[in-house]
Amino acid sequence: MTDSLLDGFERPLRELCTVEALRRIEAGEGAGALWAQIDALGYTDALMPAELGGAGLALADTHPLFFAAGRAGLSLPFAETAVARALLASAGHQPGGGCIVIAAAAMTDGDAVICHDVQDAALSEFVLVSRTGEWLLLPRAAAEFVPGAYRPALSADTLRWSDAGHAVFRFPVQGADGVVIHNALQAAAMAGTMARVTDLTVLYANDRKQFGRAIGKFQAVQQDIAVLASQAATAEMASRLGCASAGPLPDPLLAATAMLRACEAAARVASIAHAVHGAIGMTEEHELGLFTRRLHESRSAGAHVRCAATLGREVLARRGMPVVDFVRTHLAAAA
Structure with a gap:
């Protein structure tokens, strides 16, 4: 990634992710407004194919963006949303503009879909879950939410959906899973x-x-x-x-x-x-x-x-x- 392209992401990120803004998000406030500003920068679509409106970059090209987001302290799932949008767009689904976290379902005997230790889950609109060879796009609001120990306002110790029928879209896992x-x-x-x-x-x-x-x-x-x-x-x-x-x-x-x-x-x-x-x-x-x-x-x-x-x-x-x-x-x- 060229320095100018990375700088176009890092500069506004430093201005947006002030310590005060990070504290508000840790307290469960202001995440929506911050995400709208981050998403408006256009980097969230970097991995989407060019013919589908993205930049068509490889994962190796976007590593500096993900590293910069971590350095800025961005709690919002920027990297996961970027990958999820690329997967959904390639599968023929319009991902929308909200945050998406990626998780893997725990093995269970029943119909329930259960995910453990999902960071920043409370900030997401959807959760893209890999389960037995397929991806399930599940609305986070439909899940039972058990708060995590370190950041209870943001992360989930457990997310549980009663069954896979809550998925708004599903498609096969091809390659890497959650x-x-x-x-x-x-x-x-x-x-x-x-x-x-x-x-x-x-x-x-x-x-x-x-x-x-x-x-x-x-x-x-x-x-x-x-x-x-x-x-x-x-x-x-x-x-x-x-x-x-x-x-x-x-x-x-x-x-x-x-x-x-x-x-x-x-x-x-x-x-x-x-x-x-x-x-x-x-x-x-x-x-x-x-x-x-x-x-x-x-x-x-x-x-x-x-x-x-x-x-x-x-x-x-x-x-x-x-x-x-x-x-x-x-x-x-x-x-």
Whole structure:
């Protein structure tokens, strides 16, 4: 993506996603007005085919947009809406202008459609759910909503529809399902969030003075910040890997790799950032919590465990192949 195209998204995003605006959305206010302004920028249709009114970009091209949204702290599901619109448009359905989150249905014996740990679900108009080989476009308002622990006004611990008949549109899953898409997009958002946490930590370390000098001048603090920055950087590189696709859908193994690295990095980034900030970083008044809370929420769903299991099964299925060769031939080569 050219710098000018990215700048056309980042500049208005910085102006719209002020700390005050983010706090209002966390409290469940003002999301509709903010989404109207974000959607009006036109980037939400970047993945839609050009013949259907989009820009026809590949997922790899749009990674900088998803990263920028995470860095800005945008709670609205921008990346998921962009992918969902591309899928729906290609299937012959007019997606409309509202937010859409992407999820995977849990395995159940009955007719109910149940999704767990759906971030930013309260901000969405629809949920695009992958279930037993097909996509279901379900209205979020028709679901039973159990709030999540970290951001109860925005995210759902559980969404439950009584049956699949609530779907307003359904079509076959071709390629990546809800789990794979979530891994790739969430990794990009988390990487952007970690970049913002790094910026806040460096700024605070340079401003906060102790014993007559900035705490960022102390070697122990410098060491911590170096570790934090390296973790954030590897998460960004992994998120690029997760979105390294010439089409609108990610590769399952690359997406799992990206999410695993993002979750591992997020734990250390959040911990070090709060250690450097001290008690002030835990207060409601400081903006750090807006970003670290999102990192903890993303990790709490256990995606890193599932991603590690996915990669482990692939390695074990290739008996006798060294792990280094697996990475070289099935991960790096694919990217």
